[in-house]
Amino acid sequence: xxxxxxxxxxxxxxxxxxxxxxxxxxxxxxxxxxxxxxxxxxxxxxxxxxxxxxxxxxxxxxxxxxxxxxxxxxxxxxxxxxxxxxxxxxxxxxxxxxxxxxxxxxxxxxxxxxxxxxxxxxxxxxxxxxxxxxxxxxxxxxxxxxxxxxxxxxxxxxxxxxxxxxxxxxx
Numbered sequence: 001x002x003x004x005x006x007x008x009x010x011x012x013x014x015x016x017x018x019x020x021x022x023x024x025x026x027x028x029x030x031x032x033x034x035x036x037x038x039x040x041x042x043x044x045x046x047x048x049x050x051x052x053x054x055x056x057x058x059x060x061x062x063x064x065x066x067x068x069x070x071x072x073x074x075x076x077x078x079x080x081x082x083x084x085x086x087x088x089x090x091x092x093x094x095x096x097x098x099x100x101x102x103x104x105x106x107x108x109x110x111x112x113x114x115x116x117x118x119x120x121x122x123x124x125x126x127x128x129x130x131x132x133x134x135x136x137x138x139x140x141x142x143x144x145x146x147x148x149x150x151x152x153x154x155x156x157x158x159x160x161x162x163x164x165x166x167x168x169x170x171x
Contacts, residue, residue, distance in 0.1 A: 005169050007033050008149065022149060022171065024120055028062060038063070041146055041168055042070035050143055051113040052076050054104070056131055057083075059120035063148060067118060076108040076115075078131050089137065093130040102127070104134050111139025122147040122167055125156030132160060 007027045014021040027033045041063070054076045055064030061077065068075040081090060081101050088103040109115060115135050119128055128145050135142060145160050150167035157165040 001169055004033055004037060005171070008169070022121060022151070024059065024148060027148075034066075037148060037168060038066045038070060041148070041166075042067050044146075044166060045071055045116060045143070048116075048143055049114055050116045052109060052115050052140070054078060054109075054115050054117045054131060054135060054140075056117070056119040056127060057102070060118050063120060064118040067116070067146075071116075076104065078102050078104050078134070089134055091130040091134050093126050095126060096124070100127075102130055102134070104131075104138075106138075109135055109138040109140040113140050114143050115140040116143045117145045118147075119145075120148050122150040122156045122160075122165070123154050125154075125159030128156075129159040 009023040009026045011021040090103045092101045147167045149169040
């Protein structure tokens with residue numbers, strides 16, 4: 001895992017002063033590292049009977065699509081308001097400064113479907129906690145929330161279902 005962690009670039013003062021941004025684009029553009037990342041995450045879920053992978057906009061789409069292909073399952077997109085063409089449900093959640101809203105198609109998850117939620121990075125957990133609430137409100141069963149990387153010092157996993165968080169890389 002250390003070789004994958006070394007490929008992820010730190011960008012100081014982005015998006016604002018004092019933040020050290022973990023830039024995964026350096027890993028994604030390296031074919032072998034990207035393939036290894038997808039292989040390692042997907043192997044965890046082989047045989048888990050996942051019905052849908054729920055991908056969080058936008059970098060979650062990159063990982064979730066590849067995982068859905070490997071696991072032979074469909075994907076569900078979670079997007080910012082106004083980006084999905086059919087009837088949606090939405091969830092507004094708190095950010096460090098203000099709020100944000102996400103939407104999912106109302107008919108995307110059927111009651112009892114087993115769902116893997118995928119995003120690139122777990123920081124404070126607010127975004128994925130909102131996705132968990134939407135999936136559960138539709139009757140979906142959360143298999144796990146999977147991330148390429150987690151910023152441990154922000155304790156985001158505390159906001160997610162206990163024992164249902166997997167991060168390939170931890171910082």
